[in-house]
Each structure stands twice: as C-alpha cells, then as structure tokens.
Amino acid sequence: MKYLILIISISLQLFAGQAVEKFNQANELYNNGEYKKAVNLYEQIIDNGYNDSKLFYNLANSYYKLEMIPNAILNYEKALKINTNDEDAKFNLRLANLKTIDKIEEVPKVFYIRWFNGIINYLGSNLLAWFSIAFIWLALLAFILFIKANNSVLKKLSFSTGTFFLIIFIFGTVLTYYSYNEEENKKEAIIFSESVYIKSSPDDEGTNLFMLHEGTKVQVLDEVDNWKKIKIKNGNIGWIQPGSIEII
C-alpha cells in the first residue's frame, strides 16, 4: 500500500514536471517573439487539464501580441475567473479592451451591491465554504461546552456564543452558495465575429436591434437552437446567431 502511494505520487510529480517544463519552454518562445508557437504550447498544457491562471494570462498575452484581440480578451477573462485578484491580468485586459470597437457604458450599480459583489468575488466560494465550516465546528464546541458546564455563567456565555457562531455559519453558507452560483452558472462570453447584428428573436428574420463587434463581453442568459440570448453591460438584451461568441 505504501509503495503504491509512493509510485502514484512520483508519477504525478513527473507529469507535473513535464507540464512545468513545457510552460517554461512556451515562456521562452514568447520571449523570443514566437507568439504563435507559444500559443500552441500553452494550449497543449491547458488541454492536458491544467488551468492555472498563469497559463491563461500568458496565452492571452501571446494572443494580444498576435493582434488577436477577442482571443486575448477571452483568455484574460478566463485567467481572472480563476484568480479574481490578478492585477496584471486586469491591467492587460483594460489595454485589450481599448482595442475593441464597442464602448458600452455600464449601467452603474448601487455602491453597496458593488462592494458586496467585490468582496464575494475576492473571497471566492472555496474560501467562503471553509469559513462557514469553521464556524459550524466552533458552534459545535460552544454547544458541547454549554451542556457540560456546571457553572451557570459559563453555560449562558457558551450558549450565546454557540448561537452566534451558528448564525454566522448559516449566513456564510448562503454566501458560499451565491458565490458558487456566480462562478459556475453565470455564463459570460466574448464576441468573436467581426461584427454581428443582435436580433430581436432567435432566427434570421428577427429585427436588427443593434450591432456588436469582436472583443465585446456579453452575458449569456438563455439558449434556443444554438441562438443565444445575451445581455450587454448597458442592459440591452437580444439574440445572437450561433457561432459568433465564445463562452469564457
């Protein structure tokens, strides 16, 4: 048994070593200005099941250098989805967005909603999950203490602490669920068609509502026959024809 674990861990290490080696190789290519080759290598590593935000970030940089702005934006967004607080990715994404045609003004949200979303995004569902778990265990300890205590002061104190911890746990779990939902089910996409009409209905006969250009980020709300219902930052909603967007 012990040997088996050892063998598995060594082989995993070897595998990981290979990926890192490839990664370094790709970085070297990027350094030498061979962006196309670098793109190929980064994508290989990603295909092997790695999804480090560094990979997406570097891939995006390569695309940026190749002037393939929609691809660059897509990968910066992917990198930011994994690591929400990557300042470099944020900066480069802003630069890439400057090269897009559509400048859509965002409908401003109320500041507390922005703060709330910011904090939730910053922590991420994993951290929030551990956070709430810690509190349920603390609550457990407090309640055991409450039962065991002989002293009435200790009993009162432990009960109120336990209740407080339990409330924090419930609140934390709700936040975790919310954050998880945001991360997993909120589908966003980047437009890849050079220019595309957004229609009022999911077919070619629909009225043209407005036009979007490559590199613009949209939110995907629904899907009918491969036509996707999208929403842009200023709140406009319409249908986009199949094959013109790429999900982040």
Place this chain on the structure above:
Amino acid sequence: MKKMILILIFILIYQNLTAQTFRTSVSKNPVHVGERFEISFTLNAQGGSFKAPSFSGIRILSGPNQSQQMSFANGRSSVNLTYSYIAVALNEGEITIPSASIKTNGKTIKSNTITIEVLPETEAQKRRKEQKKKQEQSLQQQAIDILKKTIFVDLNVNKSNVYEGEQLIATYKLYIHPDINIVNIKPGTMPVFEGFWAEEIDLGRIEYKTEYRNDVPFRAAVIKKVVLTPQKSGRLKIDPYDFEFTARLRVQGGRRSNDIFDQFFNDPFFGGNYRDFPYNTSSGSATINVKSLPDNAPESFYGAVGDISTEIWFDKTKTKTGEPVTLKMKLSGKGNLKLLSTPEITFPPSFELYDPKVTDNIRINSYGMSGDVIFEYLAIPTNPGTYEIGPVSFSYFDLNDREYKTNKSKLFEIKVEKGKDVSGGVITGVEKSDVELIGKDIRFIKTGGELQKNQKKFFGTGVYYIFNLLPFIIFLGFLIYRKKNQELQSNTTLLRNKKASKTAKKRLSIAEKYLKEQNKAKLYEELSRALWGYTSDKLSIPVSELTKDKINGKLNELNIKPESIEKLLTTLDHCEFARYAPTQEGEDMQKTYNDSADIIIDLEGQLK
C-alpha cells in the same frame, strides 16, 4: 263697343299700310350657287333701330350698308331708307329671306319675306374655282420648295467615337436665308438624351451670324448646345430636334403660275401680297459609338475620365484629440468632374470620419465641362499619438494616352496631442481613466512556479457536505452518549447498592478464613477491602476517588450517626496500620473482624 274697336283696328292697319311700307327685295332671282347678289330692306319713311334677320343658306359678304334717298315729286317729298347686304348662295334649292324689323313713327314694322331660287353653278364658275385651287396648291408647293432651300436645322456632334465618360458636344444650329421673313418659330418636343448625362450650355440671347452654305449667305444661329457624357457603352442615339416655322412670303396677286421665288428676289418692292406658310422641319438624329473603359481600372478609380490633376493636402498636421483635421482633395481639369463618386480615404480607426463635403466650381462651355471639385474629409482624432495617413491616390482615365493614370499624394503624418476632455460631445470612445493607457504595452508574462491542475469547486462536493454535517452528527452523538451514560450510571449505582452487603459478606467470610489461619496481612487487607468496597458501592463513589474525608462528608450528608462514622473511620485506620505493624495479638484480629462486621451491619441498617 265691339264695332268701335274693330273700326279702330281697321283704321290703324289701313293707315299703316298706306302711309309706311318696309319692303324686302333682291337684285337677282333666281341666282347661281356662288353668285353674288344684293338683298335690300327699304323703308319709305324715316326710321331707326333696324333689326336684321338671321340668314341661312347664304353667306353675307358685306352689309348691312345703309343708304338714304330723298326725292321731290309733284310738290311732295319722299324718303327711302335702305339697308342692303351683298350675299352668295351656298347650296342649290330655295332660300327664304326672313323679315327684318324697323321702328318708324314710334311703331315697329316688319318687312315681307322673299323666297329665292338657287340654281347650280355655271361651267365657267366651276372652272375658275378649280384653277384657283390648283394655283393654291402649286403656291404651297412652291413655298415649301423655297423654304426647303432657305430654312435648315442641323445637328452637329463634335465626336462620334468616344469612351464611356468622355464628353462630346451636340450642337443644334438654325440656318435661315436672309430674305426669308420668319414670323414664328415653334420648337417641337425637346430631345431626350437617353444613355447620356446631359448638361445644356447656356447660350444667352440667340445671335444670328452670317454663314455661307454652298456659297449662299445665310443667317445662322446656334439654338441648343449640350455637353453629353455617355453613361453606358454601345451605340447611343442622339434625338432630333423638331421645329414648326411660319414664314411670310410674297405672292403675285393677278399673275398665274409665276415662279414666286423669282418674284421674291427680283421684285421685292413692287406688287403682290404677303402670305404666311407653315413649314415643319427636323434636325435629324446622330449615332454615337461608345467604347467601354479598359478593365484594368486601379482601385482608386472613381469614374473620372479626362485630363485631371490632383492636389491633396491636410489643413494641419498637428492637432489635439477632439479637434478636427481636414483632408482636402482638389481635382481640377477637363472631364466628367461632376459625375464622380466620392473617393474613399482610409483613416486610422481612432479617427472619427464624417461624410465628405463636396464643393464644385465647374464651368460648362463650348469646350465641355471643366473646373475643379474639392472633396473635404473632416476627421476627429480620438486618441493621441502620431498617425500615418496615405499616401492617398486618385486615378483617372487619360483620353490622350488611352490609359489609366494615378496621382499619388505623399505620406501624411498627423501628430495628435491630448486635448481637453470633450464632455457630452461626440467622442465617447475612451474613458478618461483609459486615456493614459494608450500607447502602453501589456505587462509581461508570468514565469516559474508550479502549475495548478483543474481546481474543483469545494462547494457541493462530498467533503464539503461531510464537513458541514459532521458537527451536527457529533453533537447528536454526544447527546445520545450522554443520555445513555447517565442511565447506565444510575443503573450501576442501584446494582452496587444492592450488591454492597453481599460483597461485604463475601469478603468477611474470606477474612474469617484468614482469621482462622492467623494470616494477619491477608486478613487486614481483606477487611480493608470489604469496608472500602462497601462504602464505595453504597455511596456510588469509585474506589479511586474515595478518601476518608469524602466518606465523612458523604455519610454526614446522609445523616449517619457520628459514632458509626467514627467507628468506620477508626477501623479503616486500624486495618491499614495493623497490616504493616510487625506484631499483633490474635484477639486484636478477632476484634477488628467483629468491628468490621458490626459496622457493615450498622450502616446497612441506617442506609436503607
């Protein structure tokens, strides 16, 4: 009374009949068709307010002519007032001249009616008429023959083989012999130039000049001049222009079959009448052969054909964001400048381009279209930086060399500095915070470090649920365990309580055995155990936790007699002491054994 009235009427009529008569008479009866005759209405008194009848079947040539005649005869004067007409009968048959009326002496009287018999025309009359007709016909024919030689409309085209877009000029010219007096010129339908773009040249007042045609001097005038630009290739027709003239010619009155042409020229001042003759004529049409332009047109060709020079410049090469720059393209020369489509010019994407403004200054004269066109492209830079624009080119088809030619501008460099913020203006492309990013490069890639595998979301996994549920399970388990433990504890107390005396008795009987054997150490040990064990079971305190103080306290709580407690404690003390004491009497062993048994029995009694 009746008689009286009748007499009066009679008198009146009689007087009328005798005193004034108004008679109708004709000069001839019967008459021939077309023969002239006179109709007279004569009143033998003074009168007025003559009312003529409405004649039918005759044509009045003149009249009424009024004449008065006075005569004196036999000392009496008489007056005759006559109204007369000269008339011709139109048709064979009978004509009735109706009565006319006139006022005399305050009365209105009527004339009698006359019926005229109309006979057919005489042979001589017929002949004359025919002759006249013939004469008229020949006169018309002669007039047309003359006009044919004296009035012309010409269509003249300066080129008949052209390229698409190449201009040509069509001229309509009128020629009139100076001796012909034109009364009226009425132009027919205006020609339509199908397949052409037509621009008429403004001729101003029409001026006649003397021009010779076959050595005969004519008065000539250009009446229409059009610059035509063919819009398609193939054989295109230029329409004729029709005119309707009215010419006044002099004809000789009495003489027959005269050459009026001669009359006209030789005898301008004497004799004859003038007559107007209509005359229609047309310029005739022309066919133009239009060749299409060669296929190898450059990209910057926008349909210009001719001889064109190009000037391209920027109004400034340094600007600020939000402040427009203008690229001007001036095309000048000869050609179809009016028909160009607007040349497209590519600006960098950070320039907002507006629809170009077109100003033309094109003259259309006898040489065709010429002048200049200026295209102004207004562009507003949105981002600072240095931009290269161009080189801008413009191509045209040169007709002399029969090939496309391209004029190219130099490469323009526009420096755009950061301008003031345009708020609410047209430029919304870049947010304020992003402006400073322009021109910056992206941050470098990240190197080194381990690579993460697909990171799974923790939420929703089994481990997550286990970690969440485990505390509840543990808590539940804890509660169950505690409850069970409590139950168990209370059970064993009861059992031990019951068992206590039994165990004590067992121990005592073992101790009795040791007493008989005189085994001092074993005896005291057994007694000590019996006492400790008994109190432990009875008080539900584990032996390990049992001390003499605890026993004392607990028994006191249970209201055990102090003597009994005292006795228990001293016996316990003694047992411990005696075990390790080297010498002991046999009676002492017996006494301790008895005491122990007494204590157990005593406590058993009290603790019930």
